Amino acid sequence: MKFKLLSDADIKAIDALKAYHGGATEIVRTIEEKRDYETRKRILAEKGYGKMIEEAEQLVRLFRKAGDFEKEIGFSHNTSMGTATSQVSGFQGAKVTHHCMNRIAKSASTDEPCFVPSEFISVVALTDHYVYSGDLMATLTMAENIMKASKFCSTNLIGIPQPESRFKELEKVTGKTFVRTDAGDGQSCLTLKNQGTFFGNFGGIEVANDNHLIYLDGITRTALETGGDFYLNPSWSSIVAICCYGRDIPNLHIKISMLLSTQNLVQFRMLLNIMKEYLRDDMTSPLYEINIGNGATPETFIQCAKELKESGIKGVSLAAHIRINPDLGIEGFNWTENMHTVLESGTDMTFKYESDGTAREMDTMATYFLSDEDRDAAAEKIGDVIFYKALRATKDGKELMRKGIKTVFAESSY
Secondary structure, eight states, rough: OOOOOOOOOHHHHHHHHHTTTHHHHHHHHHHHHHHHHHHHHHHEEETTOHHHHHHHHHHHHHHHOOHHHHHHOOOOTTTOOOOEEHHHHHEOOOHHHHHHHHHHHHHHTTOOOOOOOOOEEOOOOOOOHHSSSSHHHHHHHHIIIIIIIIEEEEEEEESSOEHHHHHHHHHHHHHOOOOOEETTTTTEEEEOOOOTTTTTTGOOOOOOOOTTHHHHHHHHHHHHHOOOOEEOOOHEEEEHHHHHGGGGGGTTTEEEEGGGGOOOOOOOOHHHHHHTOOOOOOSSSEEEEEEEEETTTTTHHHHHHHHHHOOOOHHOOOEEEEEEOOTTTSSTTTHHHHHHHHHTTTTTEEEESSSSSSSSSSSSSGGOOHHHHHHHHHHHHHHHHHHHHHHHHHHHHHHHHHHHHHHHHOOOOO
């Protein structure tokens, strides 16, 4: 006996939501349009971000190149080893990202120049202000179009306040009911009932009942408005939902957080089965990246990679935290040696920095949950934190290159 992951009624609601946003073809087209650099620059000039973007264009010209370092050491790729892709978390909006660019530019004249990581992660709630004011699009433009990061992952926290009228409209569209609380000023938010621990709803983990539809609506609205095409996924139910929803939207990608507890092979195989259920004809899935949990050994990571390859599913990368901020896990967490073990086995991996390992001010999970106003006020301090994360990634990446391991930074680094 085999039970379907989604009922016919579930799929009907998902398809209705997609149609409400214009259907798959229109969603794909609009995302592509909103990723165009000139389109973004025009929109951002209208929203007051023109000067910031012009300054970013000048700053990136000062950056040092990973390619130059490869020439300096006479890099020779050892093809028996895996490829390492750099990733840094904490690009918390436009002002933070712009300040980090300033720090990277200044580092170019020092003995420790910083390279731009290949992938960026941001944990900023997708509030209407962040999405529609130009803040997120400006961040994406600096990251993707100017620094030429390969991926920028945004985070949809399902409990953020939204207009009550939006909830009513989504209930009409999907036929579902969403339990919510009045947040004042015409806003409502989903009623979250499991916040007994600090940050108990980090990443929107509580996706009860049909709340996965709110998740899908949030990432779709954001993608259509900004061209953002990569989002952190908070729960098993929303993973199933996006695998179904994104079958015909090839430019909408999902990353699975280590907080989902992909710590062992049993949980990893559960993900493989979900992906297999809704695979596209080309054997790809909306799931682009899976963050193997902090508790995993390098041997577990390597076995996950083997089973992924054996599954025939294409286009999925596996990531691991190398350093984490002090309130996200065990003190002094350092996976650097394990990273070398994984890569030297011939296994590809994305090496991620949630921290540079020094517990700097603002290097905490609390920073991820600041209001728009408080985040802007602390932009320089937060920008310093992500600069030092990127610098740690640079230093570790250089050590990998010295071993002959192909190490990927942003396109602007070459």
